[in-house]
Amino acid sequence: MEEAEQRYELITKELTSEIPEGEKIFPDKEISENIELRQKKAMLQYFWFNYFPKPLPNQIIKKTEKKLGFSNAKCTIGISTIYKTAAAVLLVVSLGYIGYQHSKPKNNVILNEYVTLPGEVKEFxxxxxxxxxxxxxTVLIAAEPFIEENREVLLIGGGYFEVxxxxxxxxxxxxxxxKTTVLGTHLDVSAYPGDIKTEVSLYEGKxxxxxxxxxxxxMVMKPGQKVSFSNxxxxxxxxxxxxxxxAEWxxxxxxxxxxxLNSIAQKLERKFxxxxxITDDQVGKLRFTASFDTEPLDKILKLLREAHEFKIEKTxxxxxxxxxxxxI
Structure with missing residues (x-):
């Protein structure tokens, strides 16, 4: 592993709490004197604090455990999974940035970020x-204009592309x-951090x-196919x-x-x-076919409950x- 990649991995571990609290991965002096290192750390901090959950204090974790009826072990595993996912995505971001920094030409190429907020859909x-x-x-990152052999973008979230x-x-x-490679086509990609699968739907092209x-x-996809990749x-x-x-969304x-319902809940979380x-595996596996337009979250959950019985509790x-x- 190159030195730059090692530095990114260390910063990622610090952000995702894999390094014990109080320990420092780089001395303050090195941070203050190394402009490139400061920029790298600032970039990853930006993604972490804007797109991933902040560490929860122990007392909040315990309260949540009690409310949900989880054991300590189960709750810890869940939180660990969140941070492992976040760490993986942070490394994708950082290594993509490394590639850009090493190969960027002297022309006026800019690393552009296209961003949508929760509940927001935008066209670019x-x-x-x-x-x-x-x-x-969702975040889409692209070094533009595209002047290399390939037109590469980094997607964190969901996007519909007319290439x-x-x-x-x-x-x-x-x-x-x-990694999805296309020439000219219409496709929908869903690659959100924390999802158990990445989905690609192809409507035109190859x-x-x-x-x-x-x-x-x-694999090579044909129009009319939807592929789910188990992460x-x-x-x-x-x-x-x-x-x-x-892409009706x-x-x-x-x-x-x-x-x-597990997959549906993730989409509802992002929209609202x-x-x-979901505290029960069997409930999470319940399957639904439905369509919603302007309905609020409360109504959507109640309509889903009419198809399969489950209990809804607000906290x-x-x-x-x-x-x-x-x-009985």
Missing amino acids: ILSDGTKVWLNSK AHDAGKPFIIKSSSL VEIADKDLPENK DEKNFYVKSNELEIP REGILRFYDED STRIF TNGIIIKTVKNN
Whole structure:
């Protein structure tokens, strides 16, 4: 591992609490004298504090455990998973930045960030004419204009792309788990931190998707296919998207096709900027097909509950969904 990558990994560990509190990865003097190091740390701090949860004090963790009925071990595992995911994404951001810094030409290339806030959807046009719609709580990073052999962007979240055709310059979308290579096409990519899967839906054109860690684990998609990539199992699951309307979320529409409640809860969290806790595995596996437009969160949950029975409890920390226990 190069020295620059080692520095990024150390900064990431500090931000994700993998280094004991009170210990410093770099002496204050080195930080103050090294401008590049200060910039690197500031960049990662920006992503951490804007897009990932802040460390919770022990007393808040204990209160949440009690409210949710979790054991200490289960709660600790959950929080650890959050930070491991965050660490992985931070490293993707940092290593992407390293590549940009090492290869950037002397022309006026700018590292642009396109950002949407919770509950917000925006359309952007990149320097090559590619149109991008970013879903709620998403970051897209691109070194523009695209003057290298490839047009590379980094996606943290969800986006719909209408890629400008350029046979000589493939358009590459990098996320924490997948590398998606296209020439000119319409596709929808969902790659949010913390999700158990990365999804790609192809509507026009042809793309290749590959596991970021195992490039030989790859497949070529055809129009009408939706691929779910299991971030843990490293497997591709293919189904048809021919009944779907491309990226309806651009119009504020939420549509679920045979999705489990765990996945639905993650999308509702992003749209309504709240926390939803599911305390029972069986409830989380309940599957739904539904469509919502302007309905508020309360109504959506009540309508879902009409299809499959579960209990909804509101707390100051968010919404808890649990099994309905029959009194005998």
